[in-house]
Amino acid sequence: MRYESPKTTKEAAGLLAKAKGNAFVLAGGTDLLVRLKSEVIDPDLIVDIKRIPAMQGVTKTAAGFRIGAATSCAELGENAALKKAWPGVVEAATIIGSDQVQGRCTVVGNLCNASPAADSVPAMVAAGAKAVIVGPKGRRTVGVEKVVAGPGKTTLKKGEVIEAILLGKGGAKTGDAYLRFIPRTEMDIAVVSAGICLTLGPRGIIKEAKVALGAVGPTVEIVSAATKVLVGSTLDEATLEQLAVVCSAACRPIDDKRGTIEFRTEVAGVLARRAAKIAYQRAGGK
Amino acid sequence: MAFDTQYTNQEFKVVGKRVLRPDGIDKVTGRARYGADMNAPGQLVGRILRSPHAHAKIRAIDTSKAEKLKGVKAVVTAADLPDLTRGDMGMYDTLENCMARGRALYDGHAVAAVAAIDADIARKALKLIKVDYEILPHVTDVDEAMKPGAPIVQPRIRTVGVNPAPTKPSNISQVSEFGHGDLDAGFAEADVIVEKSYKTEQTHQGYIEPHACLASVGPDGQAELWVTTQGPYMQRNTCAALLGLEVAKLRVTASEIGGGFGGKTHVWMEPVALALSRKANRPVKLVLTREEVFRGTGPTCSTSMDIKIGARRDGTITAAQAVLRYQDGAFPNIWGMLGAMTAWACYDLKNVKATAYDVLVNRPKVAAYRAPSAPMAAFGVESTMDLVAAEIGMDPVELRIKNAAKEGTRASYGPTYGPIGIGPTLEAAKNHPHMKAPLGANQGRGMACGFWFNFGGQTCVDLNIGQDGTVNLAVGTVDVGGARASLSMIAAEELGIPYEKVKCIVADTASLGHNDTTEGSRGTFSSGMATVFAARDAVRVLRERAAKTWDIPVDRVEWRDGKAHAFGDEHGNLAPLSLEELAAKAARTGGPIAGHNEIVADGAGVSFATHICDIEVDPETGKSRILRYTVIQDAGKAIHPDYVEGQFQGAAAQGIGWALNEEYIYGADGRLQNPGFLDYRIAVCSDLPMLDTQILEIPNPNHPYGIRGVGETSIVPPLAAIANAMSNAAGVRMTHTPMSPPRVLKAIREAHGA
């Protein structure tokens, strides 16, 4: 097994492109190293991206925020501006595992691990986050929902690596929220989850809405019916009820050791309802 | 030397204080040496290959490729562990559990093992071993295993305890029955009869330290084993028998232990490590992964049971019946029997019966888990008690107080009780402020009781006084819960010296006589008793040395406050001789000063607990949160109250995890789906409120200090206490543990609609 820690994104992409056998990007390693230790994977090459300056830290840009791929989730939690603009995304990133895990793990690793239950992904999708991908053929930017193909699978091509996540500015009229269901209080994987982002127009009327559910299908489920239900409303009780119904209807979960179809379907609606209330308040709604 | 074990109500100076623990600094700084922390020159890495099948015939094992891999020093299979058990079926089962013999009986059953120069080579070697399996039908559910036509796990088994003796094999290895009186007459007298069935899923002790050992066998038949275990003598005796070693030539040293809770009272991979070392002629270190711990070592039983209680309107229970089905994994055991013995132990019942079926399934061999078998039976019994209380409109605490066993009660499992704590713990619960605290919406309160026997057994202690008057206490019961502190306190108490002057160690098997395993909460009870006597033995010697120094008769010397005092008209003016002074002069008065004791510690006092639990249930998700939890338990005498409280809290925490989320999940293929702490959900710290404790002290009449075991009883009530609280919070009666959110939400939907 070869270990490399390049200094530039291009170098990293080059190493991955040329690699023979199993090559893996190493960010925080909280998924990768666990799989390595439990002998699920047998890598020939590991490319550690934590020494690449272009992948470090959160920066403010003209369009909003840029989160370097090697930035730990704990750092997101320490960034006041990001937290103010995208509290839902930051919450999702900082409920992963525990303090120790958050000190290492990244949202890009969370995305690329491609677990249907990944916490930060529904929140990023709802917030309209984009991924900057660097590969042998250059650079492209796609919505994060385009990165995941299915459980454990991404759409990244050989030699491609994500350099950063981009988020908009947010704003006083925009609010996001993320809730997950776990049987315990921490150190758990979402049984079902909901990320919601709302933008309000005048008089508290919802102008834009995006709802993304986690762990109810092979990839994050963007519920377009929920957008229809929410937009134009002031999030009254009837809307909330309807939101729960359409979210439950959008679920395509499985029965597994973490939960039943029945449970996931019902609780998806409950979480969507509760997350919508939080997002609405954050967007200045009353 | 005979000693009086009777309780004497002695006044204590050291016992009962909260002194500093002697293992604290080592444990928090990482200096403590656990099972995996010992190394030997030239050691190899051992690894085990395990069956992926729940039930299979092993047609052949080809190890030739693995043996040829560079760096592999030994490969062993059952052929390297020949059967030396001479018809001892229990020992044969242990042998077969360590290494499959022609058949794999559960997913995770060891089939071969390798020793190599490093972990990488060992891992590769495992992949080169080819096992030819013929997959057989399997059964993992206890009720399924009892049905006619179920796949037979152990063809040799004929059910014991039924008349006439069966001739056909069965998965029911044993039927046992306890109780007295006339059930029919009792139920006929009842105004109400409540009957309910329950199920509990299988749980693991979840000790944080995986099994680990370092084994070394020389060509001359001398062997050493460093191992994390609750029973170094059990390890020695079992491993020596299985490997054909002489007991005295196998020296076993118990490492510091990172939790056992009963799971380390058996041998698992240690005989395999010794076999590898013998074959390779090098020391072998074998450390299990978490996955192996879940798949290949012993959890507790899953169960299924029917409980029936008849009562009069005034609360008198007229008849009580339990039918219990416990699965023991792939090897016969008595776990169901223990369930039947404990089921009704809290109550004074005229007509009572408990019938237990011990059942074999294709799951790992079941091991002890803290008050083994009692929590499940108590889940059924204590849940049904609440149903009875509701039916007759009586307060659940009052119903229990009315029927509580007391001194003189004939227990449902046979003996007649001496002074016991069930009544006092119930009265304490009734009067506890927790019982009156206000509750909010979706919140409910529940309570339940629990019982555990506690064990005594063979014990041996050495107490040696150093030249500066400090004291070494060598015990053979592994310190799983703070015994070194408590035993040092007892030695200090008897010798009349400060606690800090005593250093207690757990000796290796070559340095001390046999000690039974630390199980059944026996450590402080039995080694405490032996320590009292060993210290008194040393005091006798000290008095003799003082008498010799003074040249007066020994019966004119008494021991008080750490000093020899001469008394009487002739000698009263002699200045006392301290322990230090006597120790310093030992060479000139007869040599080293020591005390010893070897006993079978009888009369372990039974122990009872009552728990109170407040819970909140989210009616939309079924998620519950424990808001407040109080443990009230009889300790006999709390030698070190911090440790006693810690045991109460630890036991309750494990019970809460069991009640809410822990379970072995098997797929239709008979494979364990959650062999890791991610999906086997023990309670984490933030899941629990501070667990309040109240220690009651009802002295055990059969121990000089009144000690009862305290380590286990409090894992018994939580399952039912939580079920009862949930019923009050959410209006649903949960009859299946774990009471996980999907199960609770389903029950809420069924009870109240969407």
Ligand SMILES: Cc1cc2nc3c(=O)[nH]c(=O)nc-3n(C[C@H](O)[C@H](O)[C@H](O)COP(=O)(O)OP(=O)(O)OC[C@H]3O[C@@H](n4cnc5c(N)ncnc54)[C@H](O)[C@@H]3O)c2cc1C
């Ligand atoms: C104890 C524990 C608890 C956990 N709890 C949670 C939880 O509550 N919620 C949750 O969602 N997850 C949880 N996880 C999983 C894990 O922590 C998260 O998925 C985490 O975000 C992964 O980030 P990482 O940086 O550590 O990824 P890594 O392990 O470094 O990488 C994960 C995958 O992504 C790929 N990858 C990483 N970076 C890039 C990149 N820049 N470009 C292309 N591919 C890349 C890697 O090759 C690998 O396949 C937990 C894990 C542990 C060990």
